[in-house]
Amino acid sequence: xxxxxxxxxxxxxxxxxxxxxxxxxxxxxxxxxxxxxxxxxxxxxxxxxxxxxxxxxxxxxxxxxxxxxxxxxxxxxxxxxxxxxxxxxxxxxxxxxxxxxxxxx
Amino acid sequence: xxxxxxxxxxxxxxxxxxxxxxxxxxxxxxxxxxxxxxxxxxxxxxxxxxxxxxxxxxxxxxxxxxxxxxxxxxxxxxxxxxxxxxxxxxxxxxxxxxxxxxxxxxxxxxxxxxxxxxxxxxxxxxxxxxxxxxxxxxxxxxxxxxxxxxxxxxxxxxxxxxxxxxxxxxxxxxxxxxxxxxxxxxxxxxxxxxxxxxxxxxxxxxxxxxxxxxxxxxxxxxxxxxxxxxxxxxxxxxxxxxxxxxxxxxxxxxxxxxxxxxxxxxxxxxxxxxxxxxxxxxxxxxxxxxxxxxxxxxxxxxxxxxxxxxxxxxxxxxxxxxxxxxxxxxxxxxxxxxxxxxxxxxxxxxxxxxxxxxxxxxxxxxxxxxxxxxxxxxxxxxxxxxxxxxxxxxxxxxxxxxxxxxxxxxxxxxxxxxxxxxxxxxxxxxxxxxxxxxxxxxxxxxxxxxxxxxxxxxxxxxxxxxxxxxxxxxxxxxxxxxxxxxxxxxxxxxxxxxxxxxxxxxxxxxxxxxxxxxxxxxxxxxxxxxxxxxxxxxxxxxxxxxxxxxxxxxxxx
Ligand code: HEM
Ligand code: SF4
Numbered sequence: 001x002x003x004x005x006x007x008x009x010x011x012x013x014x015x016x017x018x019x020x021x022x023x024x025x026x027x028x029x030x031x032x033x034x035x036x037x038x039x040x041x042x043x044x045x046x047x048x049x050x051x052x053x054x055x056x057x058x059x060x061x062x063x064x065x066x067x068x069x070x071x072x073x074x075x076x077x078x079x080x081x082x083x084x085x086x087x088x089x090x091x092x093x094x095x096x097x098x099x100x101x102x103x104x105x
Numbered sequence: 106x107x108x109x110x111x112x113x114x115x116x117x118x119x120x121x122x123x124x125x126x127x128x129x130x131x132x133x134x135x136x137x138x139x140x141x142x143x144x145x146x147x148x149x150x151x152x153x154x155x156x157x158x159x160x161x162x163x164x165x166x167x168x169x170x171x172x173x174x175x176x177x178x179x180x181x182x183x184x185x186x187x188x189x190x191x192x193x194x195x196x197x198x199x200x201x202x203x204x205x206x207x208x209x210x211x212x213x214x215x216x217x218x219x220x221x222x223x224x225x226x227x228x229x230x231x232x233x234x235x236x237x238x239x240x241x242x243x244x245x246x247x248x249x250x251x252x253x254x255x256x257x258x259x260x261x262x263x264x265x266x267x268x269x270x271x272x273x274x275x276x277x278x279x280x281x282x283x284x285x286x287x288x289x290x291x292x293x294x295x296x297x298x299x300x301x302x303x304x305x306x307x308x309x310x311x312x313x314x315x316x317x318x319x320x321x322x323x324x325x326x327x328x329x330x331x332x333x334x335x336x337x338x339x340x341x342x343x344x345x346x347x348x349x350x351x352x353x354x355x356x357x358x359x360x361x362x363x364x365x366x367x368x369x370x371x372x373x374x375x376x377x378x379x380x381x382x383x384x385x386x387x388x389x390x391x392x393x394x395x396x397x398x399x400x401x402x403x404x405x406x407x408x409x410x411x412x413x414x415x416x417x418x419x420x421x422x423x424x425x426x427x428x429x430x431x432x433x434x435x436x437x438x439x440x441x442x443x444x445x446x447x448x449x450x451x452x453x454x455x456x457x458x459x460x461x462x463x464x465x466x467x468x469x470x471x472x473x474x475x476x477x478x479x480x481x482x483x484x485x486x487x488x489x490x491x492x493x494x495x496x497x498x499x500x501x502x503x504x505x506x507x508x509x510x511x512x513x514x515x516x517x518x519x520x521x522x523x524x525x526x527x528x529x530x531x532x533x534x535x536x537x538x539x540x541x542x543x544x545x546x547x548x549x550x551x552x553x554x555x556x557x558x559x560x561x562x563x564x565x566x567x568x569x570x571x572x573x574x575x576x577x578x579x580x581x582x583x584x585x586x587x588x589x590x591x592x593x594x595x596x597x598x599x600x601x602x603x604x605x606x607x608x609x610x611x612x613x614x615x616x617x618x619x620x621x622x623x624x625x626x627x628x629x630x631x632x633x634x635x636x637x638x639x640x641x642x643x644x645x646x647x648x649x650x651x652x653x654x655x656x657x658x659x660x661x662x
Contacts, residue, residue, distance in 0.1 A: 023158050
């Protein structure tokens with residue numbers, strides 16, 4: 001399913017997955033940790049992302065995550081995903097503002 | 106414990122089996138957590154137990170056989186929502202309930218809690234025979250010919266862990282009704298069964314095969330007109346065998362029985378089934394009157410007693426209270442007993458999420474079922490809830506009780522009674538969000554007097570071509586599509602799920618999300634402006650054809 005990565009100017013890649021224990025969406029951070037907040041995600045260039053992704057996928061079981069993949073973001077602070085789907089993953093279901101990921105610790 | 110009114114009474118064997126199954130699954134979960142099982146190995150195992158990994162968390166789909174539960178079970182579902190989820194559950198068009206925020210490690214405990222009330226999540230996913238659905242008015246409706254629950258239970262027992270049908274080419278969905286008014290969408294199921302009394306009084310079954318929605322919508326074709334009760338299981342077994350042997354396994358999109366029936370034709374399929382029947386040991390599959398009677402005995406019969414003036418009381422109350430009258434008009438159905446009535450409780454509050462109920466509402470529904478309907482509740486294939494046996498003189502009290510928890514919306518069968526799948530807010534396969542557009546439409550047509558004026562009109566919304574929201578069968582259907590990462594909706598009109606089953610026709614190019622609600626409002630205006638006396642939306646559409654509606658939808662202001 002791997003599509004060729006084509007980033008527009010101003011875009012970077014982040015790595016994301018679901019946590020094995022509770023299924024929650026997490027983002028890969030510098031130093032190899034995973035976080036619920038996309039704001040802490042490591043921003044990768046297209047040429048480095050492939051190697052990092054391969055490494056992170058290999059460590060997924062140890063890190064307790066499943067389904068690791070990369071996705072494009074606007075490289076702002078915090079980074080904002082490009083597609084509606086990834087925006088919803090980053091922020092929570094739009095129909096339940098009270099579940100917004102931003103309000104969680 | 107007394108026998109429940111609506112569903113089959115479990116015994117020791119059923120309960121021991123559930124405990125063994127939970128222990129097995131707990132072992133699988135533990136092996137997944139410690140890494141012995143990979144995700145690829147674990148996925149089919151968790152799916153067999155109703156556990157999906159969705160967009161934000163795990164989702165657990167709990168089976169509600171033929172959509173009927175008792176108040177004790179419903180209360181337990183409310184407790185699970187409160188304790189393990191985020192205080193709500195989602196009722197689905199397959200008469201099940203889904204919990205959206207489940208933790209993998211909690212799942213064995215949740216399954217144990219479900220087993221306490223004789224419930225489970227087995228065969229709610231995977232390539233097996235799924236939970237069998239049935240008419241939501243079963244055993245209650247005046248227009249019913251045969252109570253389909255007994256045979257639905259026969260099918261449940263036959264299909265549960267059926268060793269031969271655990272690895273079918275694809276999922277398999279069966280629905281059964283015993284009314285001449287198809288309320289189960291029989292022609293949109295892999296197998297649809299319509300029961301009626303035969304000449305000797307014993308039921309006979311009309312069987313449709315190869316219906317379905319998804320990316321290739323197909324209306325099921327009649328395979329047999331009158332299968333006798335004793336041959337029901339043999340016939341189904343033979344239909345499944347032909348499918349299991351010849352259904353495609355190389356392409357997931359071509360694996361459903363509908364593709365096989367389309368490929369070889371219904372006559373060839375019938376011949377293959379007859380050939381299979383010819384070599385089967387029919388005695389092994391014979392459904393005897395004794396076996397049916399034994400299952401029927403596990404259902405309690407509600408004692409339908411009502412005062413002589415029950416009907417008169419209701420008539421007077423309707424006269425006195427126009428709001429109540431409006432609710433009775435849209436939300437009730439005629440019961441076989443003149444002192445009783447069937448009440449449908451809408452889970453579609455204006456601007457709300459179709460099919461969602463909070464734990465508090467779920468608990469309250471259980472209380473109201475105890476007070477007004479023998480402790481029995483049904484989930485409908487349109488994501489609502491039914492109390493099947495309400496005394497007419499007590500209906501208004503029920504309505505008042507429902508009003509207190511925001512469940513008295515008078516919109517069943519009307520434009521506010523929208524069916525929507527979870528869409529992109531929850532679903533990993535989605536292209537677009539279904540719920541927000543349902544909420545906007547609900548808010549736009551919030552006025553129930555306006556809804557009553559518009560009359561029978563069903564809107565169905567799916568967030569992708571898998572069609573979980575049955576958009577092909579909606580009078581107006583919306584299909585979410587993704588155009589360069591943006592949400593668009595394709596409109597169809599003229600779909601219908603019941604006796605006159607039809608697949609909706611696409612009106613034209615998909616519309617941007619923010620233009621969709623206005624376009625639908627224009628469709629409705631077009632109908633209101635051009636309808637002739639007594640016509641429903643579908644009638645006017647049939648008379649005028651699609652063109653005026655297409656023009657209205659795409660008219661730009
Ligand atoms: C959120 C998780 C869900 C997933 C991943 C999912 C997945 C799917 C898929 C892949 C199909 C197409 C099957 C095929 O054509 O071979 C399908 C069809 C269907 N699903 Fe879902 N679904 C989900 C939720 C629901 C819900 C919430 C409902 C009920 C409201 C539902 C009811 C149906 C029905 C009725 C069909 C179409 C009928 C058919 O052709 O079988 N699904 N689903
Ligand atoms: S129709 Fe598509 S988006 Fe909606 S629940 Fe089914 S798979 Fe998900």
